[in-house]
Amino acid sequence: MKSYLNTYFDNFRGFSKEIWVLTLITYINRAGAMVMLFLTKYLHESLFFSLTEIGWMLVCIGVGALFGNWLGGKLTDITGFYTVMLSSLFLTGFGIIAIMFLYDFVEICIGLFLVTAIADTYKPAMYVAVSNFTNKKNRTRALTLVRLAVNLGIISGPIIAGLVIKKDNYDMLFWIDGITCILAITIFMLLIDESKMYKARKMIHRKNKKELNSKPASILNDSNFLIFLFASFLTAFLFFQLFTTIPLYNSEKLKLTELQIGLLLSLNGLLVFLFEMPLIGFLEKTEIDATKIILFGAAFMTSGFFFLLFSNSIVFLIISILLITIGQILLFSFSNTFAFTRAISGHEGKYMAFYAMSFSAAQILSPKIGLIVIDNYNYFSNWLLMSIIGLIGISLYYLLDKNIRQETTLKNLNQSIA
Incomplete structure (x- = not known):
């Protein structure tokens, strides 16, 4: 200890x-x-x-x-x-x-x-x-x-x-x-x-001046950053379900009390408080690429919603929240870093703004669409939709990781030739 x-x-x-x-x-x-x-x-x-x-x-x-x-x-x-x-x-x-x-x-x-x-x-x-x-x-x-x-x-x-x-x-x-x-x-x-x-x-x-010639001049021309933004929107879309439809599900379907619902939400915050900094500190010392860590994060978060498809007890619910929380830690911590390091020197504000906007858009649409699906169909349909959205997010992060590795290889090759 x-x-x-x-x-x-x-x-x-x-x-x-x-x-x-x-x-x-x-x-x-x-x-x-x-x-x-x-x-x-x-x-x-x-x-x-x-x-x-x-x-x-x-x-x-x-x-x-x-x-x-x-x-x-x-x-x-x-x-x-x-x-x-x-x-x-x-x-x-x-x-x-x-x-x-x-x-x-x-x-x-x-x-x-x-x-x-x-x-x-x-x-x-x-x-x-x-x-x-x-x-x-x-x-x-x-x-x-x-x-x-x-x-x-x-x-x-x-x-x-x-x-x-x-x-x-x-x-x-x-x-x-x-x-x-x-x-x-x-x-x-x-x-x-x-x-x-x-x-x-x-x-x-001054330090990053050379990057102006190696990176696209506009966000719209940076296809990899656009892939990242869309994937960030999708995973944020999943995350906001944690505070909107999941508490509602706990109350209506699992018949949990307000205290139990509050404790489950507190579990997310407690896990983040206890383990986020040590985990990020450990991963920073490794040679694992940020895009790969983000990919793993998306996989953990999506698996949390797959567990909700079979959630008929509080045990499954706790496992689901645990997986979503691990995904949250890996995703959001390294996504911030990727967005900044991807930015052209002098345009960091623009890049970080678009990253923040992907979360704002998800915060607007996530509860609205989730509640519409639940109202017209059922909770199972909503969890299935979220799982599919998560799989799309994983696919996009996989594509991003592949593209960034190819981009880095090509850049290193050009530097060695020069």
């Missing part, structure tokens, strides 16, 4: 101060993002909107996320990640507070779209910022560290929100959410040296 703990904490060493600051503000930002967690309840019970109207409001949030990721990538490449992150946190803070003063359907739709779009410009800028303060040896661990902060924020956020709502004070929820964004800005400005950030950015650009 002591040996494991030492190994576990070793994986948190070797990061620069900037990485820890970015991790801290990301945690504060996610822990404070509690309005969105209870937005449906607030709109339905406090403002008395119908479920259909709330559905359209959630669509506005999804579209805002897509637009925000795209815009964030463009702005990051033009102005740099420091300016984008600072502006996003500042405007989001005041934007969330402003939403509490909106009561009209159209006003709220526009407000949610704008706030989500502004908030999601943060994501591609944050990815680029983290990558610029790491190297090849610790980049995946650093991105995993930030994802860990996001998960911890998601866990602690609802607890704080629940205590606030218990007193029937939704207004306080908006204020806390907005203030945490401003708090993150303050920490950011006090602990991060802007000149150092731009110096790091310039060093990266």
Whole structure:
């Protein structure tokens, strides 16, 4: 046990101060993002909107996320990640507070779209910022560290929100959410040296200048990155079922209590917290290609949904969640790294934006399509559909791995001839 703990904490060493600051503000930002967690309840019970109207409001949030990721990538490449992150946190803070003063359907739709779009410009800028303060040896661990902060924020956020709502004070929820964004800005400005950030950015650009001649000039011309994006969308589509249709299945078909359902969801978070960093730390030291690890991740996640086809007990369900969680760890950690290393120098923001957009699109479509299939057919049909989608994702990742190996071989051959 002591040996494991030492190994576990070793994986948190070797990061620069900037990485820890970015991790801290990301945690504060996610822990404070509690309005969105209870937005449906607030709109339905406090403002008395119908479920259909709330559905359209959630669509506005999804579209805002897509637009925000795209815009964030463009702005990051033009102005740099420091300016984008600072502006996003500042405007989001005041934007969330402003939403509490909106009561009209159209006003709220526009407000949610704008706030989500502004908030999601943060994501591609944050990815680029983290990558610029790491190297090849610790980049995946650093991105995993930030994802860990996001998960911890998601866990602690609802607890704080629940205590606030218990007193029937939704207004306080908006204020806390907005203030945490401003708090993150303050920490950011006090602990991060802007000149150092731009110096790091310039060093990266000089180091990767040769890549401009070896990589496609546009994402649309980069067929391998397009394959990666579509495969990422499909696997993210599967992952979001974990928080939408699977809990519903646990309740309706397996007749589990809310406590049991909550514990099963907590199992996912607990496994990620305990094993993600050690596993990523181990894999970073191996010679296994990122595309191959991603392929294995897709296989684990898909096998989790195959188990759901035969799930008639909680044992099968636990095995399913275990497989999905292993897939999640392998997939998302190394996908972040692949997206950044694939990017052309000076266009990292654009590449990370498109990667983030694949998740936003999956988050919009996954619950909607899953629920339609369940409503018109049954749960078995939904798990079968997800298994087929997973197999398509595996095929695409296999093709990607094959193409990247051929691309690397050809590049090495050209270098040896030169």
